[in-house]
Amino acid sequence: MATTASAAQAVPQTEVAVELHGITKRFPGVVANHDVEITVRRGTVHAIVGENGAGKSTLMKILYGVQRPDEGAIAVNGQQVDLHSPTDAIKAGIGMVFQHFMLADNLTVLENVVLGAEKLHGIGGGARKEIERISQAYGLGVRPGDLVADLGVGARQRVEILKVLYRGAKILILDEPTAVLVPQEVDELFDNLAELKAEGLTVLFISHKLDEVLKVADDITVIRRGTTVQTVDPKSVTARQLAELMVGSELPTPQTEESTVTDTVALEIRDVTLSAGAGPKVLDDIDLTIHAGEVVGIAGVEGNGQAELVEVVMGMRDADAGRIRFGDVDITDWHTREIREAGIGYIPEDRHRHALLLDAPLWENRILGHQTEEPNINGFLIDAKDAKADTQRIVDQYDVRTPSIHVTAGSLSGGNQQKLIIGREMSHAPKVLVAAHPTRGVDVGAQSAIWDHIREARREGLGVLLISADLDELIGLSDTIRVILRGRLSGEFDPDSVTAEQLGAAMTGADTKEEPA
Numbered sequence: 001m002a003t004t005a006s007a008a009q010a011v012p013q014t015e016v017a018v019e020l021h022g023i024t025k026r027f028p029g030v031v032a033n034h035d036v037e038i039t040v041r042r043g044t045v046h047a048i049v050g051e052n053g054a055g056k057s058t059l060m061k062i063l064y065g066v067q068r069p070d071e072g073a074i075a076v077n078g079q080q081v082d083l084h085s086p087t088d089a090i091k092a093g094i095g096m097v098f099q100h101f102m103l104a105d106n107l108t109v110l111e112n113v114v115l116g117a118e119k120l121h122g123i124g125g126g127a128r129k130e131i132e133r134i135s136q137a138y139g140l141g142v143r144p145g146d147l148v149a150d151l152g153v154g155a156r157q158r159v160e161i162l163k164v165l166y167r168g169a170k171i172l173i174l175d176e177p178t179a180v181l182v183p184q185e186v187d188e189l190f191d192n193l194a195e196l197k198a199e200g201l202t203v204l205f206i207s208h209k210l211d212e213v214l215k216v217a218d219d220i221t222v223i224r225r226g227t228t229v230q231t232v233d234p235k236s237v238t239a240r241q242l243a244e245l246m247v248g249s250e251l252p253t254p255q256t257e258e259s260t261v262t263d264t265v266a267l268e269i270r271d272v273t274l275s276a277g278a279g280p281k282v283l284d285d286i287d288l289t290i291h292a293g294e295v296v297g298i299a300g301v302e303g304n305g306q307a308e309l310v311e312v313v314m315g316m317r318d319a320d321a322g323r324i325r326f327g328d329v330d331i332t333d334w335h336t337r338e339i340r341e342a343g344i345g346y347i348p349e350d351r352h353r354h355a356l357l358l359d360a361p362l363w364e365n366r367i368l369g370h371q372t373e374e375p376n377i378n379g380f381l382i383d384a385k386d387a388k389a390d391t392q393r394i395v396d397q398y399d400v401r402t403p404s405i406h407v408t409a410g411s412l413s414g415g416n417q418q419k420l421i422i423g424r425e426m427s428h429a430p431k432v433l434v435a436a437h438p439t440r441g442v443d444v445g446a447q448s449a450i451w452d453h454i455r456e457a458r459r460e461g462l463g464v465l466l467i468s469a470d471l472d473e474l475i476g477l478s479d480t481i482r483v484i485l486r487g488r489l490s491g492e493f494d495p496d497s498v499t500a501e502q503l504g505a506a507m508t509g510a511d512t513k514e515e516p517a
């Protein structure tokens, strides 16, 4: 395995865009970054990979001026910089595109781009010209007059990229940019990155999708437990070797699974329809059966009704028509709490809004949503002792990397928050699990551990409604796959034979010429 670590050290200073030297960052009880050394060559895509909690986001936040390092130095284009805020970073030519887009839907692209940067080119013709110039220079295909609400996920991401380029960024940090994209959009993004590189711009790219990293990166730096392990040449490693570098040991070989699907109906959704005013139906006559021991995966471009389907099943929204049965019980009119207590586990899409209290300690988050169930109660009272003991069990069993169960959920890395939520939901031995993007932001090792937990429960008869933007996950975990497009479900796809490209085509309507929402 060839490394470019020494080669990178030897890169002539004139070719270095960013140098991170001896970066250390401590939080109470955790060293998030320890003596990190990275040299980023100008005009390259440099990927940063590592397990959940390895310290990638902290490092990028330091480079974007959101966090201050305790030790170490940062140089941009050979000049040492002191970054106290994102404003300082932007001045130094560094821009960051976050995973959650920060665009106002009801404004145009132009209005979104100039917001807060009115001084650069005004808010009228000058700004429009500049947006068109940047869009053309990097092949972004962004039109200043478009309403953001009308744009799909990939187009919104290009607006976010344009926004940082508009502010003069020459170094772009992209945090898991492909997590929400379908394969065709990923290819388009990679074409855009190639254009950026060709113009001499530099991209730092965080991702858990190692195949994509190998495809797009010029250099890959592996971070393990806060420190840089190696910078490798993507041409000289496989995805498996990269994962092993991340973990620091060999990975187990995945086992193939026998089907566990039974004839017993676990969840039945019949003729469910949901309208949103006068517009097209959000859910259009949805019919879906999930058997005990079966994982039914739903693929779809975001915004095609999958979020609403989950909300209807979980009692957070009333459908206009249709029935939902849990086993032989009609739960159509039940409240969320009753549905959960009856034995439907729920992993929501937005973990910060619906699954965690970020300012509360982990053990209180263990109780959240299950405050009327064992082991969290004793009679009518909360049983803090047993809840704490059980939180520790989840932390151990699901490998939640944390200094203790008393730190706040908000201080955990994104992937570790997700492991805690999954551990909590699986603890109540649900009969049905409604899981929206259960491993989003989770590293490959933790992802396969979570899949194992779900498979084990499936062997015991768990039925799963799986919504995921990760096609590998849908293919790897589902027994049956359906595609949702404009609120309608397609026929069944067999995960053993369908390809990610075929699913991508069905999701975008390329196979039927129907456009996604």
Ligand SMILES: Nc1ncnc2c1ncn2[C@@H]1O[C@H](COP(=O)(O)OP(=O)(O)OP(=O)(O)O)[C@@H](O)[C@H]1O
Residues within 6 Å of the ligand: 027, 028, 030, 031, 032, 050, 051, 052, 053, 054, 055, 056, 057, 058, 059, 401, 402, 410, 411, 412, 413, 414, 415, 416, 441, 443
């Ligand atoms: N604001 C904070 N307060 C306390 N601890 C923190 C804070 N931010 C991060 N940490 C801790 O620092 C470590 C590194 O977290 P970081 O978010 O950088 O990891 P990551 O590699 O980006 O993980 P992921 O892939 O899960 O997003 C973790 O142990 C995390 O719990």
